[in-house]
Amino acid sequence: MLSETQLQQFEKDGFLCVDGVLQESDMQPIRQEYKQLLDELAARFELLDDAWKALSFDERYARLIQRHPEAYEHLDISLPMASELPSDAGIHAGPAVFSLLSNPALLDIAEQIVGEELYSNPVQHVRMKPPECMLDEVARGNSNIARTNWHQDAAVVLEAADQTPILTVWVAMTDADVSRGCMRAIRGSHRFSDLAMHCPGKTGLGEIFIPESLADDHKTVPLEVKAGGIVLLHQKTWHGAGPNTSLDLRWSFDLRYQPAGLSTGRDFFPGFLARSTASPDDVLRDAAAWKASWHQARKEISSGKLQAVFNTRWQAYRDHQLCA
Ligand SMILES: O=C(O)CCC(=O)C(=O)O
Numbered sequence: 001m002l003s004e005t006q007l008q009q010f011e012k013d014g015f016l017c018v019d020g021v022l023q024e025s026d027m028q029p030i031r032q033e034y035k036q037l038l039d040e041l042a043a044r045f046e047l048l049d050d051a052w053k054a055l056s057f058d059e060r061y062a063r064l065i066q067r068h069p070e071a072y073e074h075l076d077i078s079l080p081m082a083s084e085l086p087s088d089a090g091i092h093a094g095p096a097v098f099s100l101l102s103n104p105a106l107l108d109i110a111e112q113i114v115g116e117e118l119y120s121n122p123v124q125h126v127r128m129k130p131p132e133c134m135l136d137e138v139a140r141g142n143s144n145i146a147r148t149n150w151h152q153d154a155a156v157v158l159e160a161a162d163q164t165p166i167l168t169v170w171v172a173m174t175d176a177d178v179s180r181g182c183m184r185a186i187r188g189s190h191r192f193s194d195l196a197m198h199c200p201g202k203t204g205l206g207e208i209f210i211p212e213s214l215a216d217d218h219k220t221v222p223l224e225v226k227a228g229g230i231v232l233l234h235q236k237t238w239h240g241a242g243p244n245t246s247l248d249l250r251w252s253f254d255l256r257y258q259p260a261g262l263s264t265g266r267d268f269f270p271g272f273l274a275r276s277t278a279s280p281d282d283v284l285r286d287a288a289a290w291k292a293s294w295h296q297a298r299k300e301i302s303s304g305k306l307q308a309v310f311n312t313r314w315q316a317y318r319d320h321q322l323c324a
Pocket of ligand 1: 240252
């Protein structure tokens with residue numbers, strides 16, 4: 001649980017780093033699930049040879065993503081941000097990830113900020129960033145595997161969620177310091193008046209960004225935490241992440257929670273009730289049902305029954321001089 005001082009710090013700064021929230025026993029099943037997933041992907045992409053077997057987890061991931069950056073979608077915990085989805089689009093919705101989303105230590109903290117009716121917002125990702133020197137120019141433009149441009153999370157969801165208080169809970173699976181490309185933020189930026197101007201992504205719908213020149217006017221704070229620590233972010237806090245200049249993997253999950261009953265800003269993707277005092281029987285406790293909900297969304301989006309729309313509000317700035 002957060003102390004009163006920590007809660008006030010979060011209010012004031014728009015971010016809070018908290019070490020020691022998850023135990024090794026919380027993280028071990030996720031490491032195990034991803035280890036198995038990497039082997040499955042190695043088989044799919046024909047990398048499963050004797051050399052593969054001799055590699056560590058970090059080395060296996062680096063080899064896979066270097067040769068097949070497109071494999072990333074099978075590791076992510078959301079469907080790809082694309083309006084046209086193939087019926088077999090990749091997503092990882094395994095039971096260990098569902099346990100993380102429902103982890104009592106994370107929910108206790110989220111409840112202190114969001115309230116008792118906690119809904120898991122489906123804007124969620126895994127970020128697995130190998131040393132950036134291993135990546136080519138194209139991969140370096142992908143914030144899931146390399147640096148993350150300045151942005152506000154409120155700008156990443158549709159306008160329908162402008163009034164929804166969405167809390168980002170960023171979970172470190174490895175230590176995250178400056179050399180590994182930890183997040184960085186601008187203190188108090190959640191209290192700047194309007195949403196900042198964001199440019200449409202150059203390399204993908206998810207890559208909208210606040211022009212560097214606007215962020216350059218402010219002092220930035222590195223959000224360093226150890227593995228098992230978390231970073232809380234207000235939805236309007238300006239933040240991003242530097243490159244991983246170390247020789248180690250930088251691995252994190254960004255999860256989001258909000259009060260139940262409000263738009264998530266991506267209502268075509270499935271969220272779920274994670275904790276509730278008013279309707280405890282409606283809390284989702286079944287990992288298989290969660291996975292099925294993502295598969296159902298994929299079916300409906302790929303068949304055209306459901307429309308998936310991302311970040312349309314920033315298209316108007318495509319030719320803006322600051323977006324060049
Ligand atoms: O982990 C990162 O590099 C970026 C995460 C992020 O931008 C977020 O959680 O909103």
